[in-house]
Amino acid sequence: MPMYGDLGNKLVQHAKRTQNLTHLPPYQAELVRSVAREVRDLDKDVASMLEPFQGSFDPSAHQAMACTLLVNHLSMRRNKRCLLAYHRTRTDKLEELVWSGYDVLDLSAQQTAGEEDYVRQYGDLLAAYKGQWTDIDLTGSLEPPRDLFIDVRVLKDAGEIQTEYGAINLTKNSQFYVRQGDVERLIAQGYLQKLA
Amino acid sequence: MDIDDILREVDPTYHVVPRERRDLQDLTRAWVAERSAPELLHWPAGGLFERIHDNIKRQIEKVEEMTGDMDPKTNFALIVIQTELERFRYLVRSYIRARIAKIDRHALHYLSTDELRSRLSEMELAYATRHQALLHDHYLASFLSSFPPPLQNLNDTAGNITMIDAPDLESAVFIRLLKDTLVEGRGVDADGAMDGRESDIVILRWSDAKPLIDAGSAELV
Amino acid sequence: MALPLPPGLAQAEVAFLAEMELVTVVPRQRLESINLLSGRTPVLRPPHRAPLPLWLALLLKKQRRANIVPPPWLHPTSLSQIIHRETKEDPTAFSAPPPPPSRAHPSQPGMAHRPAADANLSPPFLPSCTADAPAGYLPYHWLEVAEALLAHAGDDMAAPPGEVRGLLRDLVEVRAAKMRSSTSALEGFGGGLMSLRGVGAMELAESRGFVLGVVDGVRRIGASAEATRREEEEMGGRREDDEGSDDDMGI
Numbered sequence: 001m002p003m004y005g006d007l008g009n010k011l012v013q014h015a016k017r018t019q020n021l022t023h024l025p026p027y028q029a030e031l032v033r034s035v036a037r038e039v040r041d042l043d044k045d046v047a048s049m050l051e052p053f054q055g056s057f058d059p060s061a062h063q064a065m066a067c068t069l070l071v072n073h074l075s076m077r078r079n080k081r082c083l084l085a086y087h088r089t090r091t092d093k094l095e096e097l098v099w100s101g102y103d104v105l106d107l108s109a110q111q112t113a114g115e116e117d118y119v120r121q122y123g124d125l126l127a128a129y130k131g132q133w134t135d136i137d138l139t140g141s142l143e144p145p146r147d148l149f150i151d152v153r154v155l156k157d158a159g160e161i162q163t164e165y166g167a168i169n170l171t172k173n174s175q176f177y178v179r180q181g182d183v184e185r186l187i188a189q190g191y192l193q194k195l196a
Numbered sequence: 197m198d199i200d201d202i203l204r205e206v207d208p209t210y211h212v213v214p215r216e217r218r219d220l221q222d223l224t225r226a227w228v229a230e231r232s233a234p235e236l237l238h239w240p241a242g243g244l245f246e247r248i249h250d251n252i253k254r255q256i257e258k259v260e261e262m263t264g265d266m267d268p269k270t271n272f273a274l275i276v277i278q279t280e281l282e283r284f285r286y287l288v289r290s291y292i293r294a295r296i297a298k299i300d301r302h303a304l305h306y307l308s309t310d311e312l313r314s315r316l317s318e319m320e321l322a323y324a325t326r327h328q329a330l331l332h333d334h335y336l337a338s339f340l341s342s343f344p345p346p347l348q349n350l351n352d353t354a355g356n357i358t359m360i361d362a363p364d365l366e367s368a369v370f371i372r373l374l375k376d377t378l379v380e381g382r383g384v385d386a387d388g389a390m391d392g393r394e395s396d397i398v399i400l401r402w403s404d405a406k407p408l409i410d411a412g413s414a415e416l417v
Numbered sequence: 418m419a420l421p422l423p424p425g426l427a428q429a430e431v432a433f434l435a436e437m438e439l440v441t442v443v444p445r446q447r448l449e450s451i452n453l454l455s456g457r458t459p460v461l462r463p464p465h466r467a468p469l470p471l472w473l474a475l476l477l478k479k480q481r482r483a484n485i486v487p488p489p490w491l492h493p494t495s496l497s498q499i500i501h502r503e504t505k506e507d508p509t510a511f512s513a514p515p516p517p518p519s520r521a522h523p524s525q526p527g528m529a530h531r532p533a534a535d536a537n538l539s540p541p542f543l544p545s546c547t548a549d550a551p552a553g554y555l556p557y558h559w560l561e562v563a564e565a566l567l568a569h570a571g572d573d574m575a576a577p578p579g580e581v582r583g584l585l586r587d588l589v590e591v592r593a594a595k596m597r598s599s600t601s602a603l604e605g606f607g608g609g610l611m612s613l614r615g616v617g618a619m620e621l622a623e624s625r626g627f628v629l630g631v632v633d634g635v636r637r638i639g640a641s642a643e644a645t646r647r648e649e650e651e652m653g654g655r656r657e658d659d660e661g662s663d664d665d666m667g668i
Contacts, residue, residue, distance in 0.1 A: 216455050216456035220455040228434070231430070232426070233424070251454050277453065279472065279473075283433075283436075283472065286433075293420040297418060297419040300418070366633075367424075367633055368628075368632035369629075370621060372539060374537040381609030382643075383608045383609030383643075384635060384638075385643075387609050388608040388610035389610070390612065397613045397621070399629075401609070401636070417621065
C-alpha cells in the first residue's frame with residue numbers, strides 16, 4: 001500500500017528539478033490532481049471517524065484514534081505544502097521570464113492556461129510598478145555600469161552616424177570617444193574597433 | 197525643513213555635508229545594507245528615494261537640453277553627467293530589485309504584522325498585496341479550490357506548522373563598527389562578547405547585529 | 418526573480434563602490450564646475466590639486482585632462498612597510514586600518530565638538546585614498562583602488578608600475594593566507610563572534626560565500642546542542658538567582 005505523502009514527495013522532486021532548468025517543464029496535471037484527491041480523501045476519513053462523536057471527541061479516551069487523526073491531519077497539511085511548493089516554483093520561473101522581458105506570446109507550450117493568465121497578470125503588475133520608476137528602468141542591467149563611453153577606431157569607412165551629440169563621420173583610421181550603446185552594432189559588424 | 201536645517205539655524209558653526217552628497221551616502225549605505233541583510237529593511241524615511249528619483253528625472257531633462265546644444269565645451273560635461281547618471285540609476289535599480297526579491301520571496305510574512313508592513317513603501321505594499329492576491333487566485337484555480345474550506349487559507353499556522361515562510365534571521369552577516377562599542381553575539385558552544393573598536397569588521401548573526409545597526413553603532417558591509 | 422544574486426556585494430559591485438573613493442587629481446586643463454547629482458564638482462585649474470571621486474578622475478585621466486596623485490599608502494616604501502608588518506610584526510592578523518580622521522571641525526580647531534551629521538562616515542566616503550591619506554595603512558578599498566590606478570594611471574605612479582604591482586601581489590598573497598587561516602578557524606566557530614579587523618572589501622567579497630556558508634552550517638548542525646545549552650544555562654541562572662536572594666535575606 002502506498003504511504004500517504006509519496007505523491008507529495010514526487011511533486012517536490014519535480015519542483016526541485018524545475019528550479020535547475022532554464023525552461024519550464026510540462027505541468028504535472030495528473031500528479032497534482034492525485035495529491036489534491038488524497039487531501040479530500042483524508043478529510044473524508046477524518047469526518048467519518050469523528051461523526052459518531054458529534055463534536056465531543058475526547059482524545060485521551062480514544063488514544064489510538066487520536067493518533068490516526070493526527071497523522072491524517074499532518075498528511076493533509078504536508079500535501080498542501082508540497083502543492084504550494086510545486087506551484088510556487090513554477091510561478092517563480094514564469095516571473096523570471098516576465099522580468100527578463102518575455103511576454104505570454106513568447107512562452108513555450110509547456111504552461112497551462114492558468115499559468116498563461118498568471119503571466120499576463122503578473123506582467124501587468126510589473127509594468128505598473130515599473131511605471132512608478134520610469135527614469136530608472138527597473139528591468140535594466142544588474143551589472144554595475146562600466147565604460148559608458150569608449151574609445152573606438154574606425155576600421156573601414158562607415159559614413160555618418162547619428163549620436164546624442166549629433167553626427168559623426170566615420171572615416172577609416174579616425175578615432176572617437178563615443179557612447180558604447182551608440183556603436184555596439186558597428187563594432188559587431190566590424191566597422192569599429194573598441195580600444196582598451 | 198529637516199533636522200540639519202534646524203541645527204544650522206541655532207548653531208551656525210554646525211557642519212554638514214551638502215544635501216546632495218549626503219543623499220548619495222545614504223543611498224549607498226541603504227544599497228549595501230539591503231544587499232547584505234537576510235531580511236527586508238525599512239524603506240528610508242525622509243523622502244530620500246523620492247528626492248533622488250526627482251533629481252534623476254531633472255538631470256535626464258538637462259542631458260536632453262544639452263544634447264541639442266552642440267558646443268564642444270559642454271560635450272565633456274555631458275559625458276560626465278551621463279556617466280554619473282548611469283551610476284545613480286544602477287544604484288536605485290539594484291536597491292529596489294533587492295527589496296522586491298525579498299518581498300516576493302516572503303510576501304505573506306511581510307504582510308503579516310503592522311511592524312513588518314511598516315518597512316515597505318506605499319508602492320511596495322500595493323505591489324506585495326496584489327502579487328499575493330495573484331498567487332492565491334492561481335493556487336485556487338490550480339488545486340486549492342478543491343480542498344476542504346478550512347484548508348484553503350495560505351496563512352494558516354495550525355498545529356504549529358506554519359505555511360508562512362520567513363527569512364532566516366540567524367544568518368551570519370559582516371558588519372563594520374562605526375564607533376567603539378560592546379559587541380555581543382550568540383554562538384553554538386558559547387556566547388561571545390568583545391569591546392569592539394571603530395572600523396572593526398565582525399562576523400555575527402544578523403539577529404545580534406541588528407540592534408547595533410539600529411542604534412547607528414554599526415553598518416552592514 | 419527580481420534579483421538573481423546571493424546576499425552581500427559581489428566583486429563587481431565592490432569595484433563599483435570603490436569608484437566612489439575620493440582621489441586627488443592635478444588638472445592639465447581648465448574645467449568649469451559641473452552640477453552633478455552628488456553635488457557640484459570643484460572648478461579645475463592647472464596646476465591646482467582637487468579631490469574627485471575615482472570614477473570621475475579615471476574619466477579625466479583617460480581623456481588626458483588630468484593626472485592622478487597616487488595615495489601615499491600606494492608608494493613602494495609604504496607598501497614594503499605594510500608587508501613587513503603583515504609578515505614580521507603580526508603574522509596572523511591583518512595590519513591595522515587607517516586611523517579614523519579627526520572629527521574636529523576643521524575651521525574650529527580645539528573647539529569642543531559634538532558629533533555632526535557626518536560623524537559616522539565610512540568608506541568609500543572617508544578621504545583615505547587622497548594625497549593627504551596617511552602612508553602605512555591599507556584603506557578598506559585598497560585593492561580595488563590600487564588596481565584601477567595601475568590599470569589606468571600607471572604613468573602617474575611614484576615608482577615603475579611593475580614594482581608597485583609586484584609589491585601588491587606579495588601583499589595579496591600574504592593576506593590571502595591570513596584569510597584562509599581565519600576561515601579554517603571558522604570550522605569551530607562556536608563563540609558567536611569573530612573580528613576581521615583590517616580586512617579589505619575585495620578580500621571580504623571573495624570569501625563571503627564560503628565564510629557565511631561555514632558559519633551558518635556550524636549553527637544548523639549545532640542548533641539542538643545550542644538549544645540544550647541555553648536551557649541548562651537558564652535553569653542554572655535561575656538557581657543562582659535563588660541563592661542570591663537567599664543571601665539577601667541573610668543580610
